[in-house]
Amino acid sequence: MKNSSSPVHLDPNQPAEEAVRSILVELGTSLRRSVDLTVNNSGPDPLHDLRVATRRTRSALSQLGAVLPAEEVATFAADFTWLGEITGPCRDLDVWLLDLSARRDDLATDKATALSQFESEVRAARDRAHAEVVLGITSPRCRRLLESWEAFLSNQSATAEPPQDADTPLKVFADERITKAYQRVLRRGRDLGAESPPEALHRLRIAAKKLRYLLEFFRSLYRAESIDPRITELKGLQDVLGELNDREIQRERLTVMTRDLEATVGADTLAAMSDLGSDLDHRQRELRHTFRNHFDPIVSAAAQLEYRALFDVNASRYSP
Secondary structure (H helix, E strand, O other): OOOOOOOOOOOOOOHHHHHHHHOOOOOOOHHHHHHHHHHHHOOOHHHHHHHHHHHHHHHHHHHHHHOHEEEEEEHHHHHHHHHHHHHHHHHHHHHHHHHHHHHHOOHHHHHHHHHHHHHHHHHHHHHHHHHHHHHHOOOOOHHHHHHHHHHHOOOOOOOOOOOOOOOOOOHHHHHHHHHHHHHHHHHHOOOOOOOHHHHHHHHHHHHHOOOOOHHOOOOHOOOOHHHHHHHHHHHHHHHHHHHHHHHHHHHHHHHHHHHHOOOOOEEEEHHHHHHHHHHHHHHHHHHHHHHHHHHHHOOHHHHHHHHHHHOOOHHHHOOO
């Protein structure tokens, strides 16, 4: 999307299906543009935009798909999952290269040189991953996906039985979906702490991201002074959990690369890699101990009251 929230102006009384299609059309425009830019530009920004548009589309299908024909939703969901999977490794390496460059700038010359040798290995892996991305997004499968997706969004299906909630007034539909997403965040975060397994923190990250996307999709239905702070809180939580996930991926990849490069790089580079691993471990511990500083305000008693007031739901539905 052009910014963090949907630029589509939504009418609280319009049918939910009509609104969801409008949101998906806007995402589709961003998706198509990002695909073209990624093919023609090897830099990290177009790929990042493609990843964001893909994630938002997948989130919209999973959370709002009940207003669309179920069979088509299932097919497109599988295809967009594939698109997310083929672009993931390259984006992970882009993030790591940015981190390595910043780290190298803070090191003494000899240590920076040693780290640069490892950085070149990561860059080579990134170039290979980007070539795989281009291969995927220029493939017949991706071309068919984009063409069929655009055709689907521009032609409302004439089904004998309208999809569930298709004609529900949008504000009613949005309130319900946001309420369910918030309840999921409450459940996912219950009892999580510094020693929680990575999988549990990852599930919370996904739940928070889905809630944020809903708030952004439907932002025009609510007062900005009420909804924007909720979005900002979720962004802060995502920054912490997202970095934790990045560090976890980097640590796993570093372990593999250390084993693979042990016989081909010098002792100074191996030492730099060992120092990097220690710093990744330290940063993960820091993030684990601080994430609740961002999470607790989102699920506090006061926050739950604010969500109830904003989305006009029965208090009993918010039991943590």
